[in-house]
Amino acid sequence: MPLPTFFAYVLVLASLLISVEAAKIPSSARRPALSCSSSSSSSSSSSSSSNGESSWTSSSSSSCGQCTGGLPGTLTYGRNLLEFQYEDQPKRQHILYLPKSYDGSTLLPTVLGLHYSSGNIDSIDAMAKLSDLAERHNFVWIAPQGGVTFKNNQGYAWNIPFVPTTDDSNIEGPVLEDRKYLVALLQHVQSNLCVNTAQSYAMGHSGGGRMSSSLVCNPEMSQHFAGIVASSSLQAGPSAGPDYAAPLAVGQANACNPSHPIGIVALHGLADQTNPYDGTPEDGTEDNKKRWGYSVQSALAHWAELNSCDLSSNNTVEATTATDGPIIHRQTINCPDVDITAWLQDDLPHAYFDINRADFNPGDHWWDAISKFSHEPQY
Ligand SMILES: *[C@@H]1O[C@H](CO)[C@@H](O)[C@H](O)[C@H]1NC(C)=O
Numbered sequence: 001m002p003l004p005t006f007f008a009y010v011l012v013l014a015s016l017l018i019s020v021e022a023a024k025i026p027s028s029a030r031r032p033a034l035s036c037s038s039s040s041s042s043s044s045s046s047s048s049s050s051n052g053e054s055s056w057t058s059s060s061s062s063s064c065g066q067c068t069g070g071l072p073g074t075l076t077y078g079r080n081l082l083e084f085q086y087e088d089q090p091k092r093q094h095i096l097y098l099p100k101s102y103d104g105s106t107l108l109p110t111v112l113g114l115h116y117s118s119g120n121i122d123s124i125d126a127m128a129k130l131s132d133l134a135e136r137h138n139f140v141w142i143a144p145q146g147g148v149t150f151k152n153n154q155g156y157a158w159n160i161p162f163v164p165t166t167d168d169s170n171i172e173g174p175v176l177e178d179r180k181y182l183v184a185l186l187q188h189v190q191s192n193l194c195v196n197t198a199q200s201y202a203m204g205h206s207g208g209g210r211m212s213s214s215l216v217c218n219p220e221m222s223q224h225f226a227g228i229v230a231s232s233s234l235q236a237g238p239s240a241g242p243d244y245a246a247p248l249a250v251g252q253a254n255a256c257n258p259s260h261p262i263g264i265v266a267l268h269g270l271a272d273q274t275n276p277y278d279g280t281p282e283d284g285t286e287d288n289k290k291r292w293g294y295s296v297q298s299a300l301a302h303w304a305e306l307n308s309c310d311l312s313s314n315n316t317v318e319a320t321t322a323t324d325g326p327i328i329h330r331q332t333i334n335c336p337d338v339d340i341t342a343w344l345q346d347d348l349p350h351a352y353f354d355i356n357r358a359d360f361n362p363g364d365h366w367w368d369a370i371s372k373f374s375h376e377p378q379y
Contacts, residue, residue: 039071067194079131084144084188087179094144094185095121098193099134107196109139109371112186114146114204114211117166118155121145126350127205128231133363137371142197144185146207147176158211162238162254164287166207179214183221198374201263202228203366205352206275209233210291213299214282217256217260226375227263227338229366231352232275234266234342236302244293245279247302261307261337263373265366267295269348299334300342309335317341322359341369 058116066072077098084092113130115123121143125131130141146156148165151172157165157274165171182202190197202212202225209230211289216222217237236247237256248255270277279295281288304311311333319330327344333340343365344355 003273006368023178025085037348062370066192067105067107071102071104072192079267086177086184089147089176089181092145092147092176092181093121094142095125096189097125097131097134097141097143099138099140101135101138101142102183102194104194107194107199109199109201110186110189110195110201111139112139112182112202112212113141113143114158114182114202114208115143115156116205117146117157118150119146119208120155128203128363129355130363133367135140135354136364137367139367139371140189140193142185142189144182146211147178147181147370149173154221158207158213160207160211163210163214163291166291168287178211179218179221182211182215183224186224197224197374198226199371200225201373203231203345203368203370204229204233205231206233206350210235213256216258216262219257219259222258222260222262222378223375223379225262226373227265227370229265229370230348231267232272234264234268234296234299234303236257236299236306239293240291244289246294250293250302250305256302256306258306259378261335262303262309263338263370264300264303264340265369266296266300266340266342267345267353267362267366268342268344269351272350274350295345300331300340302321304333304335306340307335307340309333309340316344319365320357320360322357325354325357328353328360338373339369 014284038342056177071077075096075098077100080096080098081093082096083093085091099108104235111130113124115121115127124143130143134141140250146158148157148159149172150156150167150170154170160177186200189195203209203214204212210233212230213233216225216228236250240246240248268277274281275292277296279293279298281292301311313334314331316329316331318327320328329344331342331344343353343362353360355362
């Protein structure tokens with residue numbers, strides 16, 4: 001048969017197989033999808049290595065991953081320092097990390113690792129040891145740079161709608177659109193690498209976790225993520241005035257409005273003074289309350305509502321065994337498609353969990369919790 005007919009035939013066959021597969025698995029959100037669908041979105045952007053000599057450019061509008069075997073173009077295993085341009089924004093650097101298990105034929109999950117305010121592209125790997133986790137658990141990670149630049153090399157922050165930055169007077173240059181940038185960067189990676197579009201997760205600490213939360217509160221952007229991991233920063237949309245003690249109610253303008261159930265993992269210190277567990281920082285200025293108004297439990301309850309969870313399943317147990325370290329509690333809420341997990345550590349200030357603790361490796365725990373979830377973007 002002629003080539004176009006052959007491709008149409010293969011497409012029909014593939015979609016038939018996909019629908020049969022979907023019909024067999026009622027709770028498809030818990031299973032990694034093995035197939036990937038083509039996408040109508042396209043990226044006109046390109047990346048090049050930071051010395052500008054070599055480049056790898058998106059040649060396809062498919063979001064299906066490019067599984068051509070081996071490593072594409074000029075990329076290496078481990079850390080690649082790359083640049084990506086979104087529309088007419090200035091180019092920005094990011095790190096793209098490929099684990100040794102990347103073979104160009106197995107679709108790997110992707111983690112978008114988002115730094116804290118005043119951090120940079122190195123911060124989240126330094127803090128959460130994403131490189132070690134990626135080798136242990138076989139995922140690709142991307143660490144981009146926020147679109148808010150602080151003066152005097154004091155790092156970057158994320159431009160999160162409805163959330164004031166930590167230090168407005170200290171900003172230099174233009175504040176760039178970040179959420180669309182992050183989705184475009186993710187799609188760029190998906191169209192160049194052998195990654196599973198149904199297993200993309202955003203994780204971050206503080207401002208990075210707030211940004212992760214914001215990405216999945218937008219109906220279009222949430223399509224690209226199966227779940228998030230928020231360290232010291234879980235949000236469920238903007239807080240409602242006048243006291244900012246609760247998220248905007250479901251259905252209100254600008255309220256959190258994900259397109260599908262979102263896997264939620266939170267880590268939080270019970271002695272956090274910056275984003276206090278019980279809400280409202282000590283320095284309760286208007287900006288601080290807008291940035292962190294409601295409690296971690298309010299955020300979890302709101303996600304439970306959005307994910308149609310069974311709140312009577314809300315349960316907390318001790319997750320640590322050592323008697324010489326602070327207790328970490330594990331809270332779970334069961335939901336039809338995804339679950340909600342929060343790890344809460346006694347005495348911990350505004351910080352990531354201890355990565356050297358023998359009886360609790362935070363990364364292994366959040367990866368196990370989040371990687372169960374998958375969502376194939378629907379356009
Ligand atoms: C879950 O239960 C704990 C302990 O009973 C309670 O403090 C918390 O507010 C509950 N969380 C939600 C989201 O219902």
